[in-house]
Amino acid sequence: MHSWTGLLPVHGVGTATMSARNASLTVTPDGSAQLVAIGDDGNVYHRIRNAAGSWSPFQPVAGAGGASTFSAPRVRIAALPDGSAQLLVTSC
Template sequence: MPNGDSQVAAVGLDGRVFHAVRARSGEWTPFHPVRGIRGTGTFPGNQVAVTGLPDGSTRLLLSTR
């Protein structure tokens, strides 16, 4: 990321998608489940990717195939 952060997304053994951030300082946030559509529930998936955009925003790409 432009600010030096790194972001990680992973699929848990329960099939839910989780997300964490490593700050430029080296500190990590806990892994949190990704909220479902419109903020409800959690999001299931089996493939996931994170991309950082030049403006500093992040996009999380999920697949449930």
């Protein structure tokens, strides 16, 4: 049986809490979770919570043509049965 831990702040990119314009979360078959968010700077960030409960830090999602960041107004993420995830970014 699982117990509710209550709401906890999400650590941001170099900050104690994440401030985001848009976010999406998905859970994969192994019990891990993936979180994507549009930061206040407009860039897409991604982090993973492993099945044991620890989180990776937010990392910027790379853009097209080798760009180190990718900006977008909306983002969604979906887990697939094989454990991978698909990221959808829209312009409106």
